Amino acid sequence: MAKRFVIGSERVNVSSILYLLKDTFTLFGMLFVLAVVVANTPSAFAHGEAADEPFLKNMTTAFFNVSVSPTEIEVGEPVKVTGSVKILETWPHTLETPEIASIMPVVPGPVFVLKERFVNGTAAIGSFFAQKGGIYEFEMELVGKEPGDWHVHPGIAVYGTGTLIGPGEWVTVKPSAEPFSFPLTLLSGETIELSTYGGAFAWWWSFAGFVLGVAWILYWTTNKRTVTNLAVTVQLPVNDDAPDIGLITPRDHMWMNVIVGVTLVMLVVGWTYATSNAPVRWPQQTDWFTPEFISSGEKMAEAQASGATYDEASETLEMKVQVTNVVESDIELKQLTIAMATFVNGPEAEQAKAGPRDFVGRLEVQPDGPIAPGETKELTLTVSSQIFGAERLIPTQAPQQFIGAVLRFENGNDGHELVTVRSNVVPTQFRSTYLP
Amino acid sequence: MATETTTVTDIADAAERQRRLELKELLNKKYKWVDWKWDLVFWTTAVFVVAGAADITKQLFAGDWDFWTDWKDPQWWPVVTAFATIIIPSTLQYIQWTAWRFPTGATYTACCLFFAAWVGRYFQWDLAATYPMNFVWPASVVCAGILMDWTLMKTKSFILTSLIGAHVWAIAVWAYNYVPLAAFLQPAHFMDHVVTVADVQGIAYIRSQTPEYLRLIERGALRSFLGETQYVSLAFAGTAAFAGYWIGQFIGRYLAVWPIRRYLKTM
Numbered sequence A: 001m002a003k004r005f006v007i008g009s010e011r012v013n014v015s016s017i018l019y020l021l022k023d024t025f026t027l028f029g030m031l032f033v034l035a036v037v038v039a040n041t042p043s044a045f046a047h048g049e050a051a052d053e054p055f056l057k058n059m060t061t062a063f064f065n066v067s068v069s070p071t072e073i074e075v076g077e078p079v080k081v082t083g084s085v086k087i088l089e090t091w092p093h094t095l096e097t098p099e100i101a102s103i104m105p106v107v108p109g110p111v112f113v114l115k116e117r118f119v120n121g122t123a124a125i126g127s128f129f130a131q132k133g134g135i136y137e138f139e140m141e142l143v144g145k146e147p148g149d150w151h152v153h154p155g156i157a158v159y160g161t162g163t164l165i166g167p168g169e170w171v172t173v174k175p176s177a178e179p180f181s182f183p184l185t186l187l188s189g190e191t192i193e194l195s196t197y198g199g200a201f202a203w204w205w206s207f208a209g210f211v212l213g214v215a216w217i218l219y220w221t222t223n224k225r226t227v228t229n230l231a232v233t234v235q236l237p238v239n240d241d242a243p244d245i246g247l248i249t250p251r252d253h254m255w256m257n258v259i260v261g262v263t264l265v266m267l268v269v270g271w272t273y274a275t276s277n278a279p280v281r282w283p284q285q286t287d288w289f290t291p292e293f294i295s296s297g298e299k300m301a302e303a304q305a306s307g308a309t310y311d312e313a314s315e316t317l318e319m320k321v322q323v324t325n326v327v328e329s330d331i332e333l334k335q336l337t338i339a340m341a342t343f344v345n346g347p348e349a350e351q352a353k354a355g356p357r358d359f360v361g362r363l364e365v366q367p368d369g370p371i372a373p374g375e376t377k378e379l380t381l382t383v384s385s386q387i388f389g390a391e392r393l394i395p396t397q398a399p400q401q402f403i404g405a406v407l408r409f410e411n412g413n414d415g416h417e418l419v420t421v422r423s424n425v426v427p428t429q430f431r432s433t434y435l436p
Numbered sequence B: 001m002a003t004e005t006t007t008v009t010d011i012a013d014a015a016e017r018q019r020r021l022e023l024k025e026l027l028n029k030k031y032k033w034v035d036w037k038w039d040l041v042f043w044t045t046a047v048f049v050v051a052g053a054a055d056i057t058k059q060l061f062a063g064d065w066d067f068w069t070d071w072k073d074p075q076w077w078p079v080v081t082a083f084a085t086i087i088i089p090s091t092l093q094y095i096q097w098t099a100w101r102f103p104t105g106a107t108y109t110a111c112c113l114f115f116a117a118w119v120g121r122y123f124q125w126d127l128a129a130t131y132p133m134n135f136v137w138p139a140s141v142v143c144a145g146i147l148m149d150w151t152l153m154k155t156k157s158f159i160l161t162s163l164i165g166a167h168v169w170a171i172a173v174w175a176y177n178y179v180p181l182a183a184f185l186q187p188a189h190f191m192d193h194v195v196t197v198a199d200v201q202g203i204a205y206i207r208s209q210t211p212e213y214l215r216l217i218e219r220g221a222l223r224s225f226l227g228e229t230q231y232v233s234l235a236f237a238g239t240a241a242f243a244g245y246w247i248g249q250f251i252g253r254y255l256a257v258w259p260i261r262r263y264l265k266t267m
């Protein structure tokens, strides 16, 4: 019986499905399969980005120095989102090469409005030209519009790929005594309230047209019966409106001319009003620009990853990196950034400064300490963090078993360099699975 | 010979006159159960089916252009909207004209669509997703529907309606909705730029998954036609609407009516 239900190249028609449903045995079988599938599906993640494949996050971009503050405001008050994102040199060849990008807040709908946005110091109303290796420093000002607890992330949308998101922070927006308002100054000097401007007119104008349409329909549907008309029309050619029989009479023509006349008058009056009310009208504006170059810092280290392992049970990543100091002063590895997560080789105070707390963890470096000028060391970087599982950052059985990461080296005099490394990842244990 | 021919024609004419008199009687026949109550149920039920078909077709082909003011541009919006919105009105014109000689199909569809679009925008977009209505108001095609039904009533021909009515449709859809749009095309100061009010809405009301570069709007190109993009676009919109009209006729003839006829024959 179950053989009847074949999806794919074989035809599934209504009768075969009914046949199938009659068969209660098959029905229970299907329910059982459904239950098994549901039970084996990983539970929903807090953020949509966890559903993305790991390479989409760790090989594409790295977000650092992200700050979202303050985290408690009232409706109408501002929140600043600042930080940097680097489009990595490890950008996967399976995605389109990055050329156009747009940085925006990633929030659940317009619960905030975006009032200011700068990319590398330039006011950005839309998109900009981007490239592999580019560093983009952003500064956005949001204003609270809807009360609630909202998770606010910065994100970078890359043409052909989609929106890649950075670390998030919870922001509480409390109701305010003042209702939300959005004043906007037109070039004419007039200030409008953007939340409502032109909305009532759009509705009443459309509604007026609707009333004319309803008049047109009611004229025909109330005066003429469908069933009696059908009995006649089936016996006439389709181009015959039969005024002699009474299908469409001169009186019908007269009234329809009246409605068309009213429609045209309304259109002319509306057009005249709208264009004199807004005499200066522009096409929608585009400003795509090339952001000023931001350097990865002075050259101080050469680093190459020579392999990594990942233990899924303890969510521990261990990566070996060969580092050569190529400057005259001591350097030290301070941070490791993977996608939206930053791991800090330092105490809690330094970790707290590195970004939203849920996306920051501790980096352990072995052997720790400065690397002398000219010295080459093999460092073992170890990170144990729940971010790996929650955000699904590390691939365990992917077609490209690699991760991309950014190392931050510092030399004691405020100099730093960001170095991108790429490493393959081998899981330390393999789970047997019964479903793909 | 001549008189004989006249007689034959006279007889044929008389028979045809008689047939049409009988049809007139048939038209005014009173049925016991099938009166205005049947029509009321029929027209009301059809509202939801037609509204659904028209709304889905519009969202499929012209989704974002209809959703946001900052997509309602001079170049793309008139073309895709004219094409997307004429399909189901054409289908309904075919059905209502052939079945009842009602020149109402386009207007009926337009009114159903008006209802569905505003209900959807208000409850889903404004109340649930908090996008203000003045950013997401839908375009209305009722005015265009009236003019296209009028064209069918005057020409009594689907071919002529597709040739004349489709162009009327394209211009009417654009002109009617340009009236509420005009205010949103005014230039304003925002983020150190001068941009239109519609642009400000697009930037400020965050769409995380619809980045700005995805907007298919006029951005300036070599094909600028001395800056008169709007008129070139409208001419092309008429052609696109013509194609849409015949897709609608196809749906009406082969997907909607033909299966019903076949079903009726088997009864």
Ligand SMILES: [Cu+2]
Binding pocket: A046, A047, A151, A152, A153, A168
């Ligand atoms: Cu989040």
